[in-house]
Structures are given as structure tokens and as C-alpha cells.
Amino acid sequence: MQKLGDFKLPHFFNYPPYFTLQPVRDTREKQVQLWKDLILDYCRTQKIFVIGLEEDFALFSNPVIERSLSHEAREAFLSALVSEGRAEWLDKGHRKCLILWHRVQDWADIIFRFVKDNGLEDSVMTVEEIRSGIESRGTELHGIDRTILMRALRVLEQKGKLAIFKGTSADDEGVKFSM
Amino acid sequence: MRRRPGIGGLQTAAAARDQYRLVGENVAKIRTDMMKEQLATFRTQLEEFARKHKNDIRKNPAFRSQFHKMCAKVGVDPLASNKGFWAELLGIGDFYYELGVQIVEICLATRPHNGGLINLQELCILLRQRKSDREAVSEDDCLRAISKLKVLGSGFEVISVGKKKLVRSVPTELNKDHNEILELAQAQGFVTVEEVERRLSWTSGRAIDALDTLLDEGLAMIDDGHRDRKRRYWFPCVSSNSTPVADT
Numbered sequence: 001m002q003k004l005g006d007f008k009l010p011h012f013f014n015y016p017p018y019f020t021l022q023p024v025r026d027t028r029e030k031q032v033q034l035w036k037d038l039i040l041d042y043c044r045t046q047k048i049f050v051i052g053l054e055e056d057f058a059l060f061s062n063p064v065i066e067r068s069l070s071h072e073a074r075e076a077f078l079s080a081l082v083s084e085g086r087a088e089w090l091d092k093g094h095r096k097c098l099i100l101w102h103r104v105q106d107w108a109d110i111i112f113r114f115v116k117d118n119g120l121e122d123s124v125m126t127v128e129e130i131r132s133g134i135e136s137r138g139t140e141l142h143g144i145d146r147t148i149l150m151r152a153l154r155v156l157e158q159k160g161k162l163a164i165f166k167g168t169s170a171d172d173e174g175v176k177f178s179m
Numbered sequence: 180m181r182r183r184p185g186i187g188g189l190q191t192a193a194a195a196r197d198q199y200r201l202v203g204e205n206v207a208k209i210r211t212d213m214m215k216e217q218l219a220t221f222r223t224q225l226e227e228f229a230r231k232h233k234n235d236i237r238k239n240p241a242f243r244s245q246f247h248k249m250c251a252k253v254g255v256d257p258l259a260s261n262k263g264f265w266a267e268l269l270g271i272g273d274f275y276y277e278l279g280v281q282i283v284e285i286c287l288a289t290r291p292h293n294g295g296l297i298n299l300q301e302l303c304i305l306l307r308q309r310k311s312d313r314e315a316v317s318e319d320d321c322l323r324a325i326s327k328l329k330v331l332g333s334g335f336e337v338i339s340v341g342k343k344k345l346v347r348s349v350p351t352e353l354n355k356d357h358n359e360i361l362e363l364a365q366a367q368g369f370v371t372v373e374e375v376e377r378r379l380s381w382t383s384g385r386a387i388d389a390l391d392t393l394l395d396e397g398l399a400m401i402d403d404g405h406r407d408r409k410r411r412y413w414f415p416c417v418s419s420n421s422t423p424v425a426d427t
Contacts, residue, residue, distance in 0.1 A: 012292075015413070015415075016402045016404060016413065017401060017402040017411075018400075019402070019404050020401055020402050020403045020404055023401065024394055024397060026291065027294075027397055027400060029291075030291035066404075066405070066406065067402075067404040
């Protein structure tokens with residue numbers, strides 16, 4: 001099986017026709033499903049949160065078989081993820097896509113457990129500390145995309161589990177947990 | 180017998196003919212009886228054999244295949260019914276029944292990818308992957324299980340395309356034009372319109388028609404990504420394991 005770094009690529013990635021958008025409906029559905037799963041899997045294992053359609057994303061081409069996904073194909077597969085709530089367009093031009101390999105609610109649950117596991121129920125942290133502080137190391141929160149983190153925090157804020165406030169420096173916001 | 184002249188002689192000749200005929204019939208009857216007896220003996224010996232080698236038959240595909248051939252020679256079909264001596268003794272009915280179920284499952288699972296047509300070799304590989312801890316499965320076993328599946332009705336047929344055997348699990352009928360394209364595709368896993376026209380001496384219309392039908396049936400996929408800009412029609416059912424070598 002071909003690998004991309006540590007990641008094992010599925011068989012279809014080496015079959016040229018899968019790099020062309022299929023015209024026949026049933027075949028297309030199967031194709032889209034395979035690509036959706038691959039994109040989510042890959043992003044989750046490589047901790048990739050944003051895909052730029054015009055950039056060199058590793059999955060968009062396979063040099064071994066000399067095939068690349070057209071812009072139309074890239075947009076089709078990512079749009080399918082957006083439809084399912086597993087991704088969001090960051091711009092109207094559909095050039096950048098935020099990948100939710102964990103849904104926002106899942107991230108909120110992860111933050112909740114993180115706070116409990118580290119005994120931070122009544123403490124205060126900056127947003128940056130949550131994603132890169134010592135406690136975050138070795139957890140899924142480490143290196144999380146800020147946009148996604150803020151969304152998840154706001155979900156918890158709505159449930160009264162924490163409060164977000166502006167920090168003293170212009171840079172960072174803080175979070176007061178009350179779980 | 181020396182012929183004697185006169186009426187007496189004629190009567191003797193007639194009597195002699197009758198006698199020969201009777202003997203002739205008797206001989207035929209004796210031969211048939213002998214054969215029946217031989218067959219019965221053979222069957223008994225076959226049953227003994229099956230009893231003694233039950234394990235080998237279950238575990239060894241080559242042995243199993245030979246056993247089937249022997250059975251066929253004496254007119255015994257161990258798979259004819261799930262009940263009765265053979266099925267009970269060998270549990271062979273179950274073996275093929277289970278195999279049939281797995282074949283159906285695999286065909287259904289791969290249908291979105293190959294349109295309902297799968298290479299017999301690939302089918303066997305997938306079957307063996309499922310059965311890794313149990314008995315081995317040969318192509319011969321697959322063919323037998325599939326012939327039992329035909330009873331289920333539509334689909335489930337083994338067709339020959341060129342040197343390969345394909346298992347069809349959908350009612351799609353392939354006509355001669357489609358078959359020829361599939362055979363052509365076996366070389367590299369794909370064809371181009373131009374290649375079909377050239378190698379089969381067809382008009383462009385005929386080639387495109389056939390290819391479009393195969394595309395619509397889900398048996399083919401298009402590939403527009405080659406640097407030579409020619410559209411390729413790939414056929415998952417003729418590629419083994421669908422991991423073809425890149426064509427340059």
C-alpha cells in the first residue's frame with residue numbers, strides 16, 4: 001500500500017479514474033464518498049484544519065500515477081463535506097476550507113474533559129494557553145485551529161460552562177471556566 | 180452351422196436367428212447388469228473414500244476438485260441436496276452454501292466500484308481474505324458455488340472475456356460489442372475511443388455507443404487526466420485488485 005509519510009493511502013488513490021469527476025450518478029456518489037472519507041481521515045491524522053484549494057494539498061495529486069484533481073473536483077468533494085457539516089468555506093470564493101474532522105460539538109466535549117482532567121474547573125486561561133500550553137501537550141487540543149477553538153468555546157459559553165473575555169494585551173482573549 | 184437345403188433348412192435358419200437374437204439380448208442385459216453392479220460398487224467405494232478422507236476434502240481445494248470429478252463420473256452430485264447422505268456426511272452442502280453467501284456479499288459490496296462485474300481471480304482473493312483462518316477456497320469452489328447461486332435468478336453468471344473469467348451479479352446483458360471492448364481492455368485495464376476504432380475496425384459512433392453504455396451501467400469509469408489529453412475508459416472488473424500500474 002502506498003504511503004504518504006506515515007499515512008496509508010487507500011487503493012482507490014492509485015486508480016486513475018478516481019481523479020476525474022465521474023459523470024454517471026451512482027459512480028459519482030461512490031467516488032465522492034471515498035474522497036470525503038479520505039480527506040477527513042488524512043486531516044485528522046495529520047492535524048490539518050484548513051485546506052487551500054489552489055495550494056499543494058498532498059491528497060490533490062498522486063505523482064505515482066501522474067494524476068491531479070481538477071479545481072472542479074476539489075470543490076465538489078469539499079462541498080460534499082460542507083453539506084454534511086464536516087467542513088466550512090472560509091471565503092465566498094471557495095478558496096479556503098475549514099475541515100471539521102471533529103465537529104464543533106465534539107471539540108466542546110474534548111475541552112470539557114480537558115478542563116476536568118486537569119482540575120481547571122475554576123481557573124482562568126488564555127485561549128493561546130489552551131491550545132499550546134503545557135497541559136495541552138499530548139492531547140488533541142494541542143495545535144488546534146483558533147477559529148475552531150473559539151467556536152467550541154462559544155458553545156460551552158452558551159451552556160454557562162465558561163466565560164470568554166478580552167485580555168489585557170490586545171493579542172489574546174481569556175477564558176474563565178466555571179464547570 | 181451348416182445350412183441344409185429345403186424347407187427344413189429354412190426353419191433351422193430362422194430358429195438359429197432367433198436364438199442368436201436372444202443370446203444377443205441376454206448379452207446386452209448381462210452387460211447392463213454388470214455395469215449397474217459395477218456402478219453400485221463404485222458408489223459404495225466412493226462413499227467409503229469420502230468417509231475416510233472427509234478432512235482432506237474439506238481442507239484441500241485440489242483434493243476437493245478431484246473428488247468432485249470422481250463423483251461426476253459416477254453420476255453423484257454431492258451438492259444436489261442439502262439433506263441426504265452426502266450433505267450430512269461431508270457437510271459439503273454447508274460449505275458451498277456459506278461460500279455462496281459470501282460471494283453474494285462481496286459482489287454487492289464491490290458493485291459500486293465495478294458495476295456488478297468482478298474478475299473471478301479478484302473474487303477468490305477477497306474470499307480468501309475473509310476465510311484466512313479456515314478452509315482454503317479455490318476458483319473451482321467459487322465456480323461451483325456460483326452455479327448453485329444461479330438458482331437465485333437474475334444475475335450471477337460466469338462469463339468469459341478473453342482469457343479471463345468474470346462473475347456477473349447484475350442482470351446487465353453484455354452484447355458482443357461490449358465483450359470485445361472488455362477483452363481489449365484486459366491488456367492495460369483501459370481503452371480509448373481511438374484504440375477501439377482502430378483495433379476492432381469500428382466506426383466512431385459504434386465505439387462511443389458501446390463505451391457510453393458500459394459507462395452508464397457502472398462498468399466503466401472515465402479518466403481525463405493523462406497528459407496526452409485522451410479520454411480513457413477504465414474497467415475495474417478486468418483489473419486485478421484495482422491497483423493497476425500507472426500507464427505512461
